[in-house]
Amino acid sequence: MLQGLNHITIAVRDINKSFNFYVNILGLKPHAKWSKGAYLSLGNLWFCLNLDNSMPANDYSHIAFDIKEKDFEKMKNYLQKDDIKE
Secondary structure (H helix, E strand, O other), X not given: OOOOXXXXXXXXXXXXXXXXXXXXXXXXXXXXXXXXXXXEEEOOEEEEEEEOOOOOOOOXXXXXXXXXXXXXXXXXXXXXXXXXXX
């Protein structure tokens, strides 16, 4: 029987740019990085970046992160200063 969610892998076009975003902007913990990928974590969830020809979908698929309500505006302003789009 399933016990939990082990990891999420997402395709990215630029490992260095994506690594910088998830580690230095969002604060995920880096574990390993190589030319075509990286392993990160957030809490107990492993997050893998994989160099690939990513093709954004026109559906509702997404990844949602938890944030405390009191920290929401601060994070929103922090991301907007770096010109991060929704």
